[in-house]
Amino acid sequence: MTRYFISDLHLSDKRLDLIQAFVYLTDQLCQCQEQPSELYILGDFFEAYIGDDYQPDWIKILDAQFAKLASANIATYFIAGNRDFLVGDDWFKRNCVTALAEQHIIHHNEQAIMLTHGDEYCIDDQAYQEFRAMVRQPAWQEQVLAMPLAQRLALAQKLRDDSKNMSADKQDAIMDVNSSAVEESVAGKVALLVHGHTHRPALHKTDKFSRLVLGDWDKNIWLATLKNRSIEHRTISVNSYLSDQPSIREWQRIHLLTW
Template structure:
């Protein structure tokens, strides 16, 4: 039976080795799937593909071993790891997808996104997102020494945490009209994304929206087979 899996928002970090161990166990148990999509925020922060931190090499090896068993592997950038590039994905034996992407899942076109671009009510974040995805800005950041980039990443995480603590919950969720617009623009009736940390299934006028969960005390993954969709949860 054909199986396609989706995960996102693991926020891998040296301070949370339990989540890295959970990913290792997950990958070891899912080598019979056909394809795995990682829809952003695999890492809590990403300072560039030249990062020499042990975690970067460890995680690449985990995915490389997983892919060697047969499954196809795809990555997408998130709001935390927006500097993720083709070089690291190649070392992990995967392919980097643009956000958004439409892929064929068992004969049906499905829209894949990280999900942060759908949160248009958060004007402050949307302004930062535009800057952070500007090629010139990224080139300037990547030209800095690794130590400076690590300090910048820590600063951005602290600023984000402080800013989010003062925002209303609905502002940090997706904007329904933007969801409908994206699905209509891409001609799909199914959308899968992460980012909001609100795992759920939503029935829409234009189809359905599946939201992946973040990995913390529990891990989450979406499974699609010929029998349909199923959102799984497991203890970390």
């Protein structure tokens, strides 16, 4: 069994290059002989998701890729992030994707691994946690989904601008995970935590557990692969990945954890 992990792709109509990279990547996974395999999306797949009824062409391109994954027998799992918490039942059914709880534990070669988006650990950022609590309320979500599309698009834009403005004034450290919060949630339960959200790709090791932080997709794309007794985190620049010169389409291994 091979398991793949991605997060923080932030796909939108403004980044058709990243959508193309996702198409390439999923095509590659479908052609791969390493079956069976699973793909885990750990949040912020979309830059701003406003409801299952919003289906512009770029979303249909993504739908087609999920259909390919399903027919290649690659099971796909999804944990919502802070930008795509409005992904709903219609999207999951339409794309044969399984919704997972905020924190999900998998077992792989006798190793317990916790998967999460990771923003729940950013508790030093109080304003962010208030925002998070608000947008995850079912009542708030229902209210938003009842708005006309144009209004939802405007709201999504406003939330993005607010988040940018808020982040600009913040100290770097408070936007990272709080290590005590991580330890409390993980230690003694699992040997490895895999999350995204912070856009700080890294492999942190303590004597109790390891923590792999997935890279966000921007100039580079990132993919973690869990196979046998190792997890490997690789990256490649979007330009090289989409290039028609095979010689420069080389992934670089950044982190490797074996057990």
